[in-house]
Amino acid sequence: MVGEVSKITKDFKTVWSNCLEIISDNVDEKNFQTWFVPIVPIGIEKTTLILQLPSHMFYEWLEEHYINLLKKVVKKELGNMGKLQYRVVMEKKTTTTDSQTINLPSNPRQAVSNPAISVPVELYKTGSKEIPAPFVVPGIKKHKIPSNLVETYNFDNYVEGDCNRMARTAGWAIAQDPGGTSFNPFFIYSEVGLGKTHLAHAIGLQTKENFPNKTVSYINADTFYQQYMEACRTGNRNDFILYYQSIDVLIIDDIEHLGSGSKVATQEAFFHIFNHLHLKKKQIVITSDKSPVDITGFEARLLSRFKWGLTVELTVPDFDTRVKILHKKLANSGIVFPDEVITYLALRITSNTRELEGAMIAILAQASLNHRPITIELAKEMVDKYVKSTAKEISVEYIQKVVGEYFGVSTEKINANKRDREVVQPRQICMFFAKKYTKLPLAAIGAHYGGRDHATVLHACRTISNLYETDKKMKIYVDEIDKKMKI
Numbered sequence: 001m002v003g004e005v006s007k008i009t010k011d012f013k014t015v016w017s018n019c020l021e022i023i024s025d026n027v028d029e030k031n032f033q034t035w036f037v038p039i040v041p042i043g044i045e046k047t048t049l050i051l052q053l054p055s056h057m058f059y060e061w062l063e064e065h066y067i068n069l070l071k072k073v074v075k076k077e078l079g080n081m082g083k084l085q086y087r088v089v090m091e092k093k094t095t096t097t098d099s100q101t102i103n104l105p106s107n108p109r110q111a112v113s114n115p116a117i118s119v120p121v122e123l124y125k126t127g128s129k130e131i132p133a134p135f136v137v138p139g140i141k142k143h144k145i146p147s148n149l150v151e152t153y154n155f156d157n158y159v160e161g162d163c164n165r166m167a168r169t170a171g172w173a174i175a176q177d178p179g180g181t182s183f184n185p186f187f188i189y190s191e192v193g194l195g196k197t198h199l200a201h202a203i204g205l206q207t208k209e210n211f212p213n214k215t216v217s218y219i220n221a222d223t224f225y226q227q228y229m230e231a232c233r234t235g236n237r238n239d240f241i242l243y244y245q246s247i248d249v250l251i252i253d254d255i256e257h258l259g260s261g262s263k264v265a266t267q268e269a270f271f272h273i274f275n276h277l278h279l280k281k282k283q284i285v286i287t288s289d290k291s292p293v294d295i296t297g298f299e300a301r302l303l304s305r306f307k308w309g310l311t312v313e314l315t316v317p318d319f320d321t322r323v324k325i326l327h328k329k330l331a332n333s334g335i336v337f338p339d340e341v342i343t344y345l346a347l348r349i350t351s352n353t354r355e356l357e358g359a360m361i362a363i364l365a366q367a368s369l370n371h372r373p374i375t376i377e378l379a380k381e382m383v384d385k386y387v388k389s390t391a392k393e394i395s396v397e398y399i400q401k402v403v404g405e406y407f408g409v410s411t412e413k414i415n416a417n418k419r420d421r422e423v424v425q426p427r428q429i430c431m432f433f434a435k436k437y438t439k440l441p442l443a444a445i446g447a448h449y450g451g452r453d454h455a456t457v458l459h460a461c462r463t464i465s466n467l468y469e470t471d472k473k474m475k476i477y478v479d480e481i482d483k484k485m486k487i
Contacts, residue, residue, distance in 0.1 A: 012041050012042070012043050012044040012049065012050070013041055015041070015044065015049060015077045015078065016039075016041035016049065016051070018073075018077055019049075019070075019073040019074065019076075019077055020036060022072075022073045022076065023036055023069060023070075023073060024036075026069055027066075027069070033385075034358065034361070034362045034365070035058075035061065035062060035065075035066065038053075038054055038058070038365040038366075038368075038369050039051050039052070039053060040052040040369075042087060044078075045085075047078050047079065047081040047082050047083055048082075048083040048084065048085050049074055049077075049078060049082065049083070049084055049085070050085045050086075050087060051084065051085070051086055051087070052086070052087045052088075053086050053087070053088050054088075054364055054365045054367075054368035054369055055088060055333060055335065055361070055364050055365070055368065056088050056333050056334075057329065057332075057333040057335070057360075057361055057364065058088070058361055058364065058365060059086050059088050060152065061357070061358075061361055062086075064150070070084060071084070114144055114145050114146070114147050114208075114214075114215045114216065114217070145215055145217050145243070145246070145247060146217065147204065147208065147216050147217055147218065148217060148218040148219065149201050149204045149205050149208070149216065149218055150201050151205065153197070153198045153201030153202055153205070154201070154202050154205045154206070155168075155171075155172065155202045155205075155206055157198075157328065157332065158195065158198055158199060158202050159317075159321060159324045159325045159328050160321075161317050161318060161320065161321030161324065162315075162318060162321070163194070163314060163315040163316060163317045163318065163321055164194075164195060164199070164314050164315075164317075166312055167188055167199060167312040167313075167314055168199065170183050170186060170310055170312060171186070171199050171202060171203045171206075172203075172206065174186055174203055174207075174283060174285070175202075175203050175206035175207045175209075175210060176210060178207050178211070178214065178248065178249050178282075178283035179248070179249075179280075179281040179282050179283040180281065182309065182310070183309050183310040184278065184281075184283055184284060184308070184309045185274075185278070185284035185285065185286050185305070185306060185308060185309045186203070186283070186284070186285045186286070186309055186310055186312075187286045187287075187288070187292060187306050187307075187309065187310070187311040187312070188200065188285070188286070188287045188288075188312055188313075188314065189287065189288045189289065189290055189291050189292075189311070189312075189313055189314070190289065190313055190314035190315065191289060191316075191352065192289060192352060192354070193351070193352025193353055193354030193355065194314045194315070194316065194317070194352055194353060195314055195353060196253070196287040196288075196289075196314060197253055197287065199314070200218065200251045200253060200285050200287050201218060201251075203249075203251065203285055204216045204217075204218055204249060204251050204285075207249050207283075211248075214248040214249060215246065215247050215248045215249070216247070216248060216249040216251070217244075217247050217249070217250060217251065218251040218253065219250075219251070219252055219253070220252075220253045220254055220257075221252055221253060221254045221255050221256070221257040221258050222254065222257050224252060224258070224266070224270070225257070225258060225263060225266050227240065228240055228265070228266045228269055229266075232265070237269070240269065241269055241272055241273055244273045244277075245272075245273055245276040245277065247277070247282065248282050248283065249282065249283040249284075249285070250273070250277060250282070250283070250284050250285070251285040251286075251287075252270075252284075252285070252286055252287075253287045254287060254288065254289070255286045255287065255288045255295075255306075256288045256289055256290055256295055258270065258297075258298070259295055259296055259297030259298050260297050263297075264299070267298060267299055267302055270302070271299070271301065271302050271305075274302070274305055275305075278305070278308070284309075286306060291311065291313065292306040292307050292311060316350060316351065316352070317353065318395060318397065319346055319347065319395050319397055319398045320397050322345075322346035322349070322350070322353070322356060323342060323343070323346045325353055325356060325357075326342045326345060326346060326356065326360060327342065329357055329360060330342075330360070335364065337360070337363075337374055338374060338375070338376070340376050341363070341374060341375070341376055341378075341379045344376055344379050344380070344383075345359055345360065345379060345383070347394075347398070348383050349383065359379075359382060359383055362382045362385075363378055363379055363382045366378060366381075366382060394433075394437040394438065394485055395438065396430075396434050396438060396440065396445065396448045397411075398485070399430050399433045399434055399437065399438075399485065400414055400415065400430055400448075402481060402484050402485050403426050403429050403430045403433070403481055404426065406426075406477075406480070406481050406484065407422075407425075407426045409422060409423050409426050414426055414427050414430060414449070415448065415449055415450060416450055417450030417451060417452075418450070427449055427460070428460035428461075428463055428464050429464055429477065429478065429481065430449065431445055431446075431449065431457045431460040431461055431464075432460060432461050432464040432465070432478075433481070433482070433485070434448070434457075435457065435461050437485070441454070442454035442457040442458055443457075445457050464478065
């Protein structure tokens with residue numbers, strides 16, 4: 001105890017400095033600069049280290065991605081009773097410096113609760129020893145299976161677009177009748193950062209809202225493997241299988257992590273769990289970074305079962321969907337970014353939504369800590385410094401947006417199959433830039449503008465090119481719009 005008391009009497013700045021030394025050895029430089037350097041230590045109360053964060057969004061990101069690391073370093077400095085508390089500066093307006101603070105304990109989320117259940121004793125007889133979760137002694141007592149669902153990963157916060165519409169629709173249908181649709185198992189796959197985990201949680205949360213008495217549980221494949229190995233070590237393999245067979249909706253994330261020669265026994269256990277749940281019409285949701293046909297290291301009989309239901313792919317969101325995602329994230333946090341900053345981020349970061357959100361929070365952190373306005377210049381600085389930006393995407397939709405705003409004409413009118421005088425020239429300019437900046441064939445460009453044919457598009461492009469050379473006003477139009485698209 002003396003050792004722990006002496007640690008607690010340390011200066012809070014020294015404690016945090018020591019924490020940062022350990023953290024810097026466990027995360028890469030980009031993430032360290034983005035997520036930990038902006039944190040300001042402001043005190044210690046008993047065994048609780050108090051940290052000030054730039055925003056509520058910043059707090060949620062740390063809790064989701066780095067909570068285990070933070071807890072370890074704090075306990076190393078303050079002992080086993082060491083805890084974290086955050087103070088988040090909540091801006092009242094983006095144009096003023098007025099603010100208030102709120103106190104948030106670390107890891108405050110209460111997981112969505114499942115009802116207590118018991119495994120029938122006749123299924124498997126065992127002794128009366130206590131077995132910690134996830135292992136249940138059948139017939140001894142009822143046990144609450146943790147849902148492990150994150151409440152912010154719900155359907156309300158899941159932005160729909162062409163990239164995920166089918167998956168979202170199917171996921172919503174599953175939540176209305178889990179196990180009763182033909183979408184069982186529901187296999188979701190995509191590259192990293194495109195919303196697989198969010199959708200999986202959303203299905204679980206919506207199921208719990210519709211059917212509070214159903215047992216829903218989310219588990220990552222790595223954790224599933226570790227639990228199984230512990231069950232084998234302690235001689236509780238059958239208890240492990242019975243535990244998972246008692247679930248109504250099983251969500252297993254990153255299933256590809258079980259695809260290895262050293263995990264054949266774990267695959268065998270999952271095979272028996274899968275068969276039981278499917279036979280009993282219990283819902284199974286699986287996510288992966290590969291489609292079932294591309295996954296390696298699995299037994300053929302298990303892979304074939306992954307294809308029994310519905311398999312959907314989440315693709316990279318288009319420009320309009322990325323803008324919607326940014327608006328949703330900002331609205332949930334009560335923060336306002338200038339439209340040009342949102343447009344810039346949506347254009348520059350096209351690979352995944354995780355990097356998009358990371359850039360947004362990096363901008364917010366810099367603006368809050370250094371009292372800088374949120375401008376396009378700050379956005380460029382943060383993207384260049386912290387985010388792996390991809391080539392700028394100039395799509396037909398983005399061209400329509402820029403041209404429409406420039407001339408004060410709605411994109412609906414530009415796209416309509418009408419020859420209103422006010423939209424003829426803006427429409428021709430759109431076609432001109434679409435030919436210049438996209439790889440679409442002329443017929444595909446025409447399809448975006450009321451189903452016009454390739455000859456119409458070619459005529460529009462030639463008209464604007466000729467006017468650019470002969471009409472000073474048109475030259476100004478084209479140059480200014482071109483500049484706006486390259487911000």
